[in-house]
Amino acid sequence: MAISRAEVEHVARLARLGLTEAEIEALTEQLGRILAHMEVLRQVDTRDVPPTYHVLPLQNVLRTDTVQESLSQEAALRNAPQAEAGAFKVPKITEG
């Protein structure tokens, strides 16, 4: 099953991934080939087979909520592209 150009553009929007014209074309072709290869999985009978999300039987890893040292505000903001008044600064989010 090939993937259409419209689907590629839709998935790119979902992933907030800007793509050039050339990338959209290349990805439509390549993802189509990769997804066609993955069709092989349809041959596998997985009725009543539970999915594995974690390989180790760890459950509900809890710890007590204790006060401890953490990054300073300054250290946490040091890599920020833009910061102001102790916060990350971004372009406007709402219209109007």
Place this chain on the structure above:
Amino acid sequence: MSATTKLTATRLNRLFLAGELSAEEIVEAYLERIQAVDGQVGAYLTVTAAEARERARKLDARRKAGDTALGPLAGVPVAIKDNICTQGIRTTCASRILENFVPPYDATVVSRLQAAGAIIIGKTNLDEFAMGSSTENSAFQVTRNPWDISRVPGGSSGGSAAAVAADLCAAALGSDTGGSIRQPAALCGVVGLKPTYGAVSRYGLVAFASSLDQIGPITKDVADAALLLSVIAGYDRRDSTSHPDADRLQRIQLPTDPNLSGIRVGVPREYFAQGVEPGVRQAVEQAIAKLAELGATVDEVSLPHTEYALDAYYIVATAEASSNLARYDGVRYGLRAEADSVTEMYLRTRQQGFGLEVKRRIMLGTYALSAGYYDAYYKKAQQVRTLVIRDFEAAFRRFDVLVAPTSPTVAWGLGERLDDPLAMYMADILTIPANLAGLPAISIPCGLSQGLPVGLQIIGRHFDEPTVLRVAYAYEKVTQHHQTRPALGQ
């Protein structure tokens, strides 16, 4: 000088503790070698010369002052794959999006190495965000195979493997999501160990596919792999997938006797199917015969779902990656492309910051998780994963370890597979199943084919690194393959 850089971590530590080599001498020998040879190899993205010298001076001072708690890696220069956070040292993941990222903290493995006396000598190249099998997806530079600089070193930990093979560090850390430690180790003729999932803390490892990622050592021999594992393994409350049994791996005894009687070795027939080069098959079959000579019982076994592992993996890994890489949005760290609205900023930042393979995987993963496709791809892949795990469980009822080639081929030419993502993905076909099942697996050198290294892969049960290492160590003791080094810069 070059004699120093050939030594194993175990030997360097012994010479340092005995006062026969100072840490400064060791560090200078490596910096000199990096200066002379890394221009050809391209293993390092960052060489931490000043920090390493400073640390060496402190270690020398402590030793002279009679400090007897210097640690099992004291004086040993170790390279770190550049997707593992180092406080105050740029950690790029070989991506434009993190080109100027300086972590405010150390990964747990880095803290553990330093507590054991190791000297961080630099950060090594990788495929961007560890996505690739040749290290060619780095945004910054090409790394070449020290055995033949027209060929790839494998990947994604190609910088770490090439650095160990070219004597540019005593040992290195890599990360392995689908073979990224074992495959480059095989292609560069060194030892690479992927520990059991949950054995080594992932805290500070930049996440690619969280249910598969695991940090491990790349070393010159098996004893060094055991040594580094014993240092980096252990429970860590900062990693919710860290396992309490991990602490057991801090005390691994390698038997001096290479006798393997009582060890049951399974040879999965599917791992020798089409695509495995004759020269690789021959070297691995000879290695298996050697294990039998050492007293192991060897028999064939079937892992019938092997042929589905690759496709299941590329769904699971890309799905997890698409989620993990959502954090690179230009807000808190990394690259930001200027724009008038926040959505436009996301789109442009990610467009400019990610390379093509990363984009390909984000797209594939987002597609597999998207409405209408989830059951057909993601859920199906996780069910197939269960079947792959059941195959292993059945095999490990009869066998203690499974042995196979690490990579179906030796190192291929630079650029050969760049335009064919599927051909590149095939490079991981024999290493991926161990990641899907979370099993420990090692690659050790077992000879040459066409003058290039071949790796023998040994897979064990969960947390049974001691048996995996015992078999690897026995083989190494009675062979010389691990001592064969590339001629580069000699």
